[in-house]
Structure formats: C-alpha cells, structure tokens
Amino acid sequence: MEFNVLIGGEAGQGMFSVELGLSEILSRLGYPFFATKNYMSRIRGGHNFHMIRISEKPVHALSGKPWDLIVAMDRAETERRHKPFLREGGTFVGPERVGQIEREAKGELQDVTATSAILTGLILAFIGADDAAAQSAAPDGTARRALAMGWDFAARWGLAARRSFAPQIGEHCKLDGNQALALGALLGGCQFVAGYPMTPATSILHYFSSVAEELPVHFEQAEDEIAALNMALGASYAGLRSMVATSGGGFALMTEAVSLAGMTETPVVIIVAQRPGPATGLPTRTEQGDLNFVLHAGHGEFPRVIFAPGSVEEAISLARRAFDVADRWQIPVFILTDQYLADSLQIMEGRVPTKMLKRELPVAGADYRRYEITDSGVSPLTYPGLSEARVEVDSDEHTEDGKITEDRGMRVRMVDKRLRKSEGLRKEAVMPARFGDRRAPTVLVSWGSNRLIVNEAVEVLRAEGISVSSAHFGQVYPLTPQMARGLARKRLICIENNATGQFEQLLRHELGLKATHRILKYDGECFTVGELVERVKGILG
C-alpha cells in the first residue's frame, strides 16, 4: 500500500511548510516516505510543487504513479498541470476548499499561515494516521489545534482514512541529501567550510553555519568561490580538515585552486551539487552534467578521487570517507551530488553511524621537508607552529623543502611522486554496488543520485518477469579493472541525467566497457520509477 500526494502552488504559498510539517510527523509516527520538490528560481509567484510518497515499506524515489491526492494552493495552475495525472477516483483539494481552510485558519487561529498545518492534518487523516499520536508530535499548541482542524476538515469532506495504512518502520532517521553530506563531513572530521551561496549546495553551508554555534567548526562566507577554495586550502594547511560546497558555476571559479591543491598536495574536499548548465542554466533543477568538468578541472596533471553517492546512507559514508582519503593522500577529493538528491527528504532506516574518524597530529623536527620523496608518493604532513618544523608550501614546482625550482630532474621526480599516489588510490577504490539477480543478462548502470530509482525499477521489472540487475558507481574516478568484474559480458544500459552520456563514455575510455544503450534525461527533472521501467522495456522490447 502506498499513497502519492502532490501539493502545488505559487512560491511563498506554504507548500514547503506542508512538506516540512508533514515529513516531521510522518517520521515521528514511523511512516516511511520520500519527498522531493520541483521549484522555480524565484521567491514568490510562479509554480512550485512538492511531491510526497508515503508507503508501508521504505521508498527512495518517486513512483511515477498517478496522484492519490492533489492539493492546489493556487487558483488554476496546479489544476491545469497536474489534475490530468490524478488517479481515477483520486481526490482533488482545489482552491475553494483551500480557501475555506484559510478562512478558518484566520478566524480560529488568527494566523493564515496555519493553513499549512491544517493541510498537514488533512493529509495525515487521509492516510488514517493516529490523531492523538500526530498531535503529540506537533511542535506547539497552535500546531496541535491546526492539526485537529485538519482532521475535522477530512471528516467534513469525507476524506478521513480514504487510504488507510499503518506505520511500519522501526529505528530511523529523516535526512535530505545535503544534510547527509554535511553529517558525513562532520564524521570525517571536517571543521572548516568556506562557501558562497549557490543552489543546490547552499543548504550544506546553512547546516555548517548552524552547527558552528555549538560545535568546534567554522563556516566562512567568502566574497567569491575563488576565495572560498583558497580559504579552505589555507585552513587545511593550518591543520583543519576543510571543505567547500558549490554548484557548477561556482566550481568554475574554483578550478585554479583545484590545481593549487594538486600542486601543493593540500587535502581538501569539494562538493559539487550539480544543476543544469551551461552558465546559469536551470538554477533550481537537477542534472548530472558536470562529471567531465570535475574530472578534468584544474590545469596540470595530479591525482584526484571523485565520489557520487546514490542514497542518504551513501552520502554519509562517502562524505566521511572523502576526508579520510583527502587527508591520507593529500589530494583534492570531490563529491558529486545534484539538486535531486540535495532536495529529496527521506527516511533512512536503522541507526545512523556516528563513528568519528580519528586523526593523529604529526610533529616533525627542524629538518622537516614538506615534499619529501617517498615510495607511496605521500610526504609526511605537519602544520605550522607545532614544532620548529617550517611548513613551506609553494604553487611553483618545488624542491623537497618547498622552495621554487626549475631543475629538470627535480621536476620529473616531483611529478612522479604526485602521480604515484594514483597506484595506492586505485587499491582502495570503492567497488560498484550491485543489486538484483547477477545472472540477468542486462545490467542497468548508474552513478550518483539515480541509484535507488534504478533499484526500484529492477524490482518492478522483476515482478513483471523481466530479469535485470543494476550496478551503481559510488566512486566514478578513478575507475579500476576490478570494477568491471561481472559487467564485461553483459548488456549494459547506462542511465544518466545528462544529454551526452558522460559516464558511459568514461566507462568505455577507462575500462573498455561498452554500454549498448543509454537512457538519458536532461529536462531538469529526475527520473521516476515508472518512467524508467517504461524506457528499459522500450529497449528490451
């Protein structure tokens, strides 16, 4: 049993408040849900809509099924766009009914914004939620009264328990993708974040600035993204694990400092939350169009690692790991996410791992050489002021003690030293996550945020008697031959939110894996499970 609701209206009419209020109570009551949104780059007006899927079992994607309930906060646009996709026998709460709710919110509660909480109550009543439990989860007295009014409206309009089911979930946590990345960063020991606001990365910055009130971490709003990454490199040089978060346009400004991180071997984590480009593109929509950009960003040759988490769990674990990898190998590590994962709020089952990465603070002597040549390519790292060791770091090619050099032999030794790290990095690469029957002749290949949409599609196809499996790449660079195991003789269908199949090309180039088909989407919206199932069936015939 599941229930799909869409709440549409103009920016500023309170749809997001419904999503936040509803998701909070659903989580408290133990209903698995998945919520995502489609919004315009404006503060008021236009047309935004929030989609929430509530289910008996955990869900991590939009189903693509017709809506069971549509709530229209606006006069006509929600009805025009979305009512054609209302399930037969589904419920449409239109502007007249919302107007009635608004009038009672004003009359009874002297607060028109309580409309959102009343609608929350109405939706909860619709799925037969326990009203006492829901009210006890409300933040305050007004919200409790508003929720109760929602139940009354549901009863009055004959909507109560229309689609009733019981909460099923045990221990869990409610997270959006950016919150998960920020949490993972904290677990990885991140204490310094610099950034310049840019959708869809901004909430990562908000997270750090808010936790900085209590924790030993700092967020600095930079004058531009150039400054942001340089600040993070300065903080990392001084001894704090550091990070920046931006989107493609901001990352464009950071690229010279990516190269600086490569040359100076300064550990740093860079989150690139993708949105459709080029240039300003579609500022609030989703895409996976910056893989090639991140892969090649920065002049010169130096090692890097790129992660692309496909779930909130993986966002936590890979963000945590990113700091460890960056620190141990003294390289820039990238995390590619996108608006879809960033803005999707969902239930994560089980306990969130809170094990912190511990770090040693190395102390060196007066004869310290920052760029000592070693077998692994990694030189001992220390920080200024800890001892008599001088930490001398240079963007020019340098000697082992960090002085400018133009010596040809030294140049070659330093290039080799830096690139030698790639060997070690390959040994500890994160293998792709496989799902479904491995004997199936077809494998759906994804990277980043499509992972769980693809996995649900695999399940739906299996139920229809079509056997496929999936392979999700949480590490998209470097790719290693071990990653190709079990994929070489399969029919590969590569699924990406871009127009050119960037990962499909990378697979071919790096591993010689040739996908026979691509399923690409680049209209700014995410795939739904239903849509993906149809497109796979279209290929398999």
Add this chain to the structure above:
Amino acid sequence: MDRQDIAWCPGCGDFPIRATLEKVLGGLPIPAKDIVLTSGIGQAAKMPHYLPHSYFNGLHGRSLPLAVGIKLARPDLTVIAVSGDGCHYGEGGNHFIHTIRRRLDITILVCDNKVYGLTKGQSSPTTDLGRKNALDPEGNRNAPFSPLAAALTAGAPFVARTFAGDPEHMGKIMREAILFKGPSVVDILQPCVSFNKVNSFAWYRERIYRLDDSLKDRYEAIRLSDDWGERIPIGVFWRDDRFLCREGKQMFRKPVTESAVARLLNTKCIMMR
C-alpha cells in the same frame, strides 16, 4: 642563502624590504615558528622563500584568502600576507576589499613598484596615467588605483605607507602593523630598477616626507592619501586603537565529538525554503 638563489634583479627594492622584514620578524615578541607568511605570484611574492618561517606561496592574487583560512583555523598564528601591487590590488583586488572587511588580525604588506616586474614591464593598478609600458605603447589609459584610500574606505583600522629606501622607517612601520590587532595595510614604495625608470630611489628621496604622527581623522587620512607628486607623505595614515578585532575560534586539537554528532541527528531539516 646565495645571491644567485634569490630571483630578484640586482638593486631591486625587494632586497631592503626582505632584509628589514627578516629583522622585524626576528625581533617580535612572537616565536619564529608561530609566524606564517602567505604570498601570491610576482617578484615580491617570492619573498617568503627567502625568510626563515613557514609559508604558503599560492596563486596570483590569492594570498589573502589563504591568509584568512589560516587565521580562522589557527588564531594562535601570526599571519602576514606579502605580495606586490599587481597581486594585491589587481588580480586579488576583490580579496583586498573583503579581507579588510573580515576584521581579522592579518597584516597585508604590499611591495608597490607600480609596474609588473615578473612579466616584464606591463602597467599595474598603481601605474601613473600616460606612462608608457610594454602593453601600453601609447601610454597607460587607466587612472591609478589609490590603495590607501581604498583600504581606508573599506574600513582598515591600520593604514600606512613606507619606503623601501628608508629601512629604519620601514622597520618601525612593519613592526607596528604586525603588532596591531586587526587588518593592517602597509603600502611599501618600492623602486623597480628594471621596468620602472621613473619612480627610482632618487625620485622618491626627493619627494617623500615623514608624517609625525598618525592622523586623528579617517577622512583627513583619505584626503592626505591622495597627495602625490612633489611631496609624498609616508608614515601611519590611520590607526584606530578602538577597533574591535574579530577573534577566531579555537578549533585545532578540539575535534567534534561523537556525542555531539549524535545530538544533531534529529535536528530540524534545514533545507532551503
């Protein structure tokens, strides 16, 4: 260090600046290990390589955000950003304004030779109008940037000018700037013997005069910073002892604890509305 290891031209104004800075840093009531220099690119930006302290010699124009990151991460370190006029005022012009606004205890030293040296004689942000340079055969079309006025209007609480040909004055000003609690800007008039044939040591010596004391009024300081030509003032233009310097947070060696992260887990969603 051998003379040939230093990348500057014989007679360069950077030599006396380096010698004076070494002396000043050695005489501070701060352990040498706690001093960190940042620099960008250019002849002056090579300065940290010739001094006995930790340094991060970064990219062109970016010495200041590096300094900001270091100071925020480690308030216990004394942070000095040293670069030239092209680096601080040109490529890094935006950082110059905003680093001052951050109210951190960072010293900004500018070796201002009014020309690009490393790239061989192009106009810099402080080059005089009409001056013929490598890329301006018909003369520089841009009006010169006024660094002191810019620093003053951006809110710098310590703004000074000194002269590479007067080591005693330069030493006094550098020391005062470094010990001042807050963002301090020192524009150092520095002759370039290879590419600036006008603003020579002799040219400056004929014109400069020392201010007796810092000015009492910021607007008076801005007005005076415009004086250029026959008489060129050097000294502390503005020093605001009531300035509230931003203190960074002590985070180094204080990692986030597991219990603190666990407490965060059920905090409210802070997605962008």
